[in-house]
Amino acid sequence: MPSLTPDRIAPESRSKSGRKASAPRADKGKRAARPQMTDREAQAASFTRRRRVQAIRRISTAVGTSVVVIGGLWLWQAGQFPVLAAAASDMVPSVSDLSGLTVNEVEVTGTKNLELEEVILASGVEDGQKIGDIDLTVVREQVESIGWVRKARVSRILPGTIQIDISERVPYAFWQDNRKLRLIDREGVEITKEGLAHFAKLPLVVGEGAPRHARSLFEIMESEPSLAARVQAAVRVGNRRWDLRFDNGVNVQLPETDADKAWHRLAALDKNEGLLSRDVATIDMRLADRMTVRQTPEAAQARRDAEAAAAKAAKALREQKKS
Known part of the structure; x- marks a missing residue:
């Protein structure tokens, strides 16, 4: 039985680009001639660009959050917060009211060995797709068809993100x-x-x-x-x-x-x-x-040789005694 060693298994390089990647873009029409990119390369490039944008957005969000908190405290003290909260609740859209919103990002979390691009492609979610038309159950089932995926959870994050949380199988x-x-x-x-x-x-x-x-x-x-x-x-x-x-x-x-x-x-x-x-x-x-x-x-041969040698020595000893 040949033993299992790294030499018997062909090594394979793996790309680790992060925890977010954009959905594959639908055809946007003819563009100027340029070197042909594979789907995976296009996704990686798109992800890199969007990650920079997201970093800027996080900084803006942090600043905006501070302003909202301070403003909220002032409104509460002024007695206007309950009125504004009630008005804001009427503005939150339901799934049936999402016709104007489209997907511009797929966020994947929980992966360790699985490549992000494989999850996105398996999900079937496309860039520009109407977010209200996406069947989250179907997306989950498609992602869970990947061998690495033990369990997946899919959700919408408005205005335009589909989030996929992955629980990977552990190699045993x-x-x-x-x-x-x-x-x-x-x-x-x-x-x-x-x-x-x-x-x-x-x-x-x-x-x-x-x-x-x-x-x-x-x-x-x-x-x-x-x-x-x-x-x-x-x-x-x-x-x-x-x-x-x-x-x-x-x-x-x-x-x-x-x-x-x-x-x-x-x-x-x-x-x-x-x-x-x-x-x-x-x-x-x-x-x-x-x-x-x-x-x-x-060992068996050595034992037989030792037994033969012992028998020969015993025979020689008996003959010596007779003489």
Whole structure:
């Protein structure tokens, strides 16, 4: 079983441009000839420009807020605040009154490994689209179709922003099946097949049904963390039980039932007798009442050579006594 190393996974560069990006712009008509830009490059450029504008807006907002607070205190003292508040409430539009408002920005938060552009493209939201026509449920479902997304929340921020809050899946292990690697979370849900080099230190599970049962196995292994750190791969056998491949090449065959008891027994034997440090190839723990240890071919040959040498020496000693 080849081990999982960064050399076996093609590295992939990732762009991290921030936490906000503009929606893809609809066609605005013919423009002067210029070098063709990809959709992602256009989005990144648009985002950069708008981020500068947003920085200016934040400063303006901070100043404006201070003015409003001071003015509000004065109005309250003058007894005019309740009258103005009632008038302002009549000016807040409902969704049915948003026909004149359009989307000019998509704000994405909560991403760590997922690229912002992928979220925007999956959302289907377009620049200039009427904000009242957007079905937030549909946008949420489309965003949650991305493998990285565990949960999404979509909302409108008037006058022209769609906000998407992302909760990402946490990478937990690799799953190898038919010589293909996939990144999965703790529940066994497939996340992605790309960018795997960033997670090369995660454990590897192999075989049919491995993702569905990986969580219960890892919970057992986590009870003996020092021993678990030495496991390079867990192979699902017949969709019934596990074989564990350790960093020194030792293969441990766990039983179909009571795998936790076998795991604790293995930890005790290794701690007290250094079992995994010996010249062994396989430790068979499938039977509850006994354990079978098979030596490595080199160790087995050395043992045979030693036994042969001992037998030869004993024979020579007997012949010497006869003479």
